[in-house]
Amino acid sequence: MNAFLGELGRKLAERWVTLLLLPGALYVAVVTxxxxxxxxxxxxxxxxxSWIDGLAAAPGAGQVGIVVLVAAGALATAAGAGLAAAALGEGVALLWAAEGRRGPGRWLAEWRRERWRRxxxxxxAARRAVVLSAVPPHGADLEARAALRAALDGCRRIxxxxxxxxxxxxxxxxxxxxxxHHAYRVDLEALWPRLWLALQEPARAxxxxxxxAYRASARLTGWGLMYLLVALWWWPAAVVAVVTLATAWVRARGTAEALADLLEGAVDLYGRDVATALGVLIADAGLDRASGDAVSALLRKDGALHPEPADPPAGLL
Structure with missing residues (x-):
């Protein structure tokens, strides 16, 4: 037990230094x-x-007590900056997932809906062109197929x-x-806690x-916003802020894509295990829409109060 607690404490200390202290120390240096x-x-x-030389020549600068106090204050300030960046990161993650039902969020959502519709x-139109260009036995025109792939890629990117x-x-x-839900008619919100219990250790890891990684991207955005604040007093911090925010956004898109793919893959690979454990499926049977309906009704436990959700709109890509 002592060895376990010691190892746990060491790992927590490493994470604290990596996530909070070192970035916080850099931020404190920039603010200074x-x-x-x-x-x-x-x-x-x-x-x-000249400022550093003035500090070194100040009375009492070489006293151990003062050095210790200054070092402790710097560490505390760095840790505080790290906690502030983490808190900002939590707010950023909430904004990324916001529904956007009012104000600027609603305008952005409407703009994205229009972009996707176009x-x-x-x-x-590209699918229609592929059908019209089909000449048996050679199939559709290659240019029409390439145009369809490009149109699909453009829509998926949105x-x-x-x-x-x-x-x-x-x-x-x-x-x-x-x-x-479109594939299995499964309520993912109700399924997820049970699915997590059914996952094997490699999948959980x-x-x-x-x-x-996704949370780290949000936290990096928090750091970028804090550097943007420093730019009010020192303009080079604006360059740091822009680079940090751009890097955070690129990383956030990549980590969100990876997280979404893994979540969907977990349902594909282990949703059947949950349905089997609940007695909805027999062993080795595949999860389908009928069994997914049964799983959702069983897990929600409120099917009589809340009707089944409708199928998502057409256009799943």
């Missing part, structure tokens, strides 16, 4: 430089050197299902629920790692 140099001497290394119209959220990430995560 910003407060010393400001906009007027933003890139003046001599001004920073893209899907191109898919419909969203694999009809867009409805202000952000790409929100729509991509929402698409998992719709695609699973992959999902946990994917979710941690």
């Amino acid at each position: 430089v910003a407060s010393v140099l400001g906009h007027g001497r933003a890139l003046d290394p001599r001004g920073l050197s 893209a899907y119209e191109k898919v419909v 969203c694999p299902v009809p867009a409805d959220r202000p952000t790409w990430i929100g729509d991509r995560l929402r698409a998992v629920d719709l695609r699973v 992959e999902l946990t790692e994917a979710y941690a």
Whole structure:
């Protein structure tokens, strides 16, 4: 038990240093430089050197007690900055998944719906062109098929299902629920806790790692917003903020895509195990829409109060 607790404490300390302390220390250093140099001497290394020399020459600068207090204060400030970035990251993750029913979120959602509608119209037109260009026995014209693939790719880049959220990430995560229900008529919200219990350890590890990467992207966005605040006093921080925010958004899209694929794959591979354990399926039978209906009704336990959800709109890609 002592060995286990020691190892657990070591891992927690490593995560604390990696996630909070080191980025926080860098942020505190940038804030310090910003407060010393400001906009007027933003890139003046001599001004920073003179300030450091002044600190070193200050009375009591070499006393152990003062050094310890300064170091402890710096560590505490760095940890506080890390916690602030983590809190901002939580807010960012909520905004990414927001439904967007009012204000700017509603405008963005409507814009994405219109973009998806126009893209899907191109898919419909390209499919019609493929059918009209089909000449037996050679099949459809190659150019028409290439145009259809390009139209499908363009529509999928917006969203694999009809867009409805202000952000790409929100729509991509929402698409998992719709695609699973479309394929199996399973209520993913009710299924997920039971599915997690049925997952094998490698699958759990992959999902946990994917979710941690997604949360890390949100936390990196929090750091970018904090550097943007420092840019009010020191303009080079704006460059850092822009680079950080751009990197965070690219990572967020990639991690959200990976997380969505793993969530959907978990249902495909292990949903049958849940249905079998619940007695809905016999061994080795496949999960289908009929059995998915039965699983959803059994898990929700409120089917009499809430009717079955309708099928998602046409256009699943």
